[in-house]
Amino acid sequence: MSRILLIHSSVHGYTQKICEYLQRKLAEQDQQVTVTSLAEVPDLAEFDKVFIGASIRHGKHRPALYQFIETHLSALETKPSGFFSVSLVARKSHKNTPQTNSYMQQFLNQSIWQPKLLQVFGGNLNYQSYGAMDRNIIRFIMWLTKGPTDPTTKVEFTDWQKVDEFAVQMIKA
Structure with missing residues (x-):
């Protein structure tokens, strides 16, 4: 069993919904999952793995996401971690992978953290x-x-x- 922290950066609550869905799925596999917002993150040292989900707002991930990454880069790089992005652009089959989604590519170009586990989900x-x-x-x-x-x-x-x-x-x- 892993202690997993699942952080969401959500404007209208949909990324949070995806995180809560993941929490239920992971709990079915005996994983202990805490879901929290980017603004209320507990001590990362208490968790074995850290994942972040972030929505797109007016064509960008929120600046607070990048600030969080800068502050917690060491923990993100030393623990198993990953990132997913949620956008309406990802509704299109040719833009719904980390390699083909422009918002994910923008994130990877702007972020000092380069997670190995990446995914893109269509939004609401x-x-x-x-x-x-x-x-x-x-x-x-x-x-x-x-x-x-x-x-x-x-x-x-x-x-x-x-x-x-x-x-x-x-x-x-």
């Missing part, structure tokens, strides 16, 4: 949960990228089988 589109400005920006981006623009759209683009496979990789890490 729920126009009614966004404020007016975000709703209009996202609808415009969806229009540009040939995605759904109906303001009543509520759809998860997450491949949950892929999340299950990532849980297995986390155990093996």
Whole structure:
């Protein structure tokens, strides 16, 4: 049994949902998993493995993610660890791998931490949960990228089988 810390950087709560799903899957395999937000991380020394999930906000991972990595680089490099990114871009089959996803590549170019275990998951589109400005920006981006623009759209683009496979990789890490 491993003590696993699963940290999320989530704006609308969807990355947290994926982390909580992973927590349940890992618990079924007798793993002890703590899920926490980037702002409330406990002492990393208490855990055997550390994984981070981060969403994209206005085309970027949040600056706090990079600050956390700088502060905790030593622990991230000396423990089994990994990173996954959640975005609507990953809904497309040609942009849903770490190698083909521009946000993951941007992360790897900007981050001093280069985790070995990487994954990309499609996000959640729920126009009614966004404020007016975000709703209009996202609808415009969806229009540009040939995605759904109906303001009543509520759809998860997450491949949950892929999340299950990532849980297995986390155990093996």
